[in-house]
Amino acid sequence: MKVVVVKSLMALGLSSVVILAVFASTSSKVDSSEAKADSHEVVMWQLATFAGGCFWCMEPPFEKLDGVKDVVSGYIGGHKNNPSYAEVSSGTTGHTEAVQITYNPNVITYQQLLDVYWRQFDPTDAGGSFVDRGSQYRSGIYYHNEKQKRLALMSKDELAKSGVFSKPIVTEIPAASEFYRAEDYHQDYYKHNPIRYKFYRYRSGRDQFLAKTWSKEQENMSHQRAEKPMSHDVSEFKKPSDDVLKQRLTPLQYKVTQKDGTERAFSNEYWDNKKPGIYVDIVSGEPLFSSTDKFDSGTGWPSFTKPIHSDAVIEHQDRTLFMMRTEVRSKLADSHLGHVFSDGPAPTGLRYCINSAALRFIPVEDLEKENYDQYAQLFE
Template identity: 60%
Template structure:
């Protein structure tokens, strides 16, 4: 066998025995952002089409493999950050930058909202010269837009080693949805972002898309039971409702507005006779209200955009959240996974792949 033939033969063997996953990974790129508390930075990016993974971690500092306690002490000079793995054929780096700016206060050089200290500074960590150029251009455009009264101080820094944070920090918004929402509200982040971006919050999940119809239209659109439950905070009968025993794969949306609420992945058999879920699909689409009717204290769950009564949340659910979202079927519309694209919810297809 000739040397030339040998080389070709070896090349073919390499191609045949290299796992396909290694080739698939070649098309993905990394983006790294620091925007204060990393709990609040994962969720906005994880729901984007083209994003395959978002990790919380630490970067920009001096110590290898730092712990949360060390970073929090401020001695390592690391930033709390997120690292995004994305497919540039499906989502551009410019789009990621646009989402990033809408999560932070870029004029604060001492932290973010209630969180103060070096670890909560904001920064874009670029991985190549093209990312650097785009980041600098987007920063300049934002500065010139006049949206902020003060100068943009977010740094554009060359990427340094990224260290994944402890497991309990990963997907915190999924593991502890109630604590996550309470933290966001209490930190002042949500109030600030709503004030700054109120006129341009036209994202895929905003209130402009998920409007509530007028009262007269709702009467025509909804069944008497759906109207009673969603508009009058009624309760349907257990075991005699549409979805309590539904085992199909798909997502549940608000019957009034269509805003995404739950995934079938998080549905479980609670034995109560109502659809029960361990966590929301989109935590930002929920409002919790203290309910003291019937001489008891409960937490009512309502949809954010339509203000529909959905049900209640209890702390007697299974792991990992320990929560049980007990929801009325009459508040929900179910979209089977095969129809997600057709119904305008194509971004959720990856949940079932």
């Protein structure tokens, strides 16, 4: 159990001058970020919430990143409303120390934030973080939407396979619950108490662990990674285990793609989508269909006259439900997509009736950002 008294005394050793400095520094940070935002017509600020042990140590790596507007220390994942630091430190509220990041996705991606996150702590430690012991220092990625969940699970899986750590990755990936801002004296602690912060950080063993774990080469490789969906390159994609798929996919997505299920007509995501773009496999990211071949079949499911290219899908005879049909599956992930019928419009006369739950839509304006720029020519 961590000696809470020492850390509390260090934290509370603030003068009124320091409090004013906190206000001035925070105001300056927000003004600077908003000035950057003014250069864009519309900035849709997004949230990312990460836990990696003591929040004092988790603020600095993110505050220095371009595109980050604010980083706030706080508490998440517990059962008590508006807990105090003393209550959280006791380990009785269920919360963990975390930071909540406000960022501009046009400048920095969630994947890039994840890359920074993984290099700040020991994700194999289930009992706390360095000298700070207890569940209140457990690590976690608290996702705010399904895309963040997918990217977080994917990055955790990639880290586990990378060989950087010999032990299992135990970092949690739950949905974000209520985030409670920590007391003012915890905010930007490294700026306002630099000597105490450096002393605490050094004694914690965090820097020594990170220096030993992450080589210079690994640092450079991680910085060069760009946000992209699960690879659609045949040479790169490897289908995850069934357990990983159950975590990564929604229950409906798993049922449709892995158990040959069918979603409800007129009550799915893309049946009436008229935006230009491409549709990719929800598991592998492989391109499957284009909006240029989509039509309103009146069935309540997304319908296409043909795949995005001739060998994008595989067709099998399906004798279930006491009838003969032709099943359509993805080539790389072997996901069940739907069926193809011969009652479609010209020029093919075919109707590829596909489940939305098996697809992810990439709007034409995001093709380059998501590494599908080779398909932009379809919309020229």
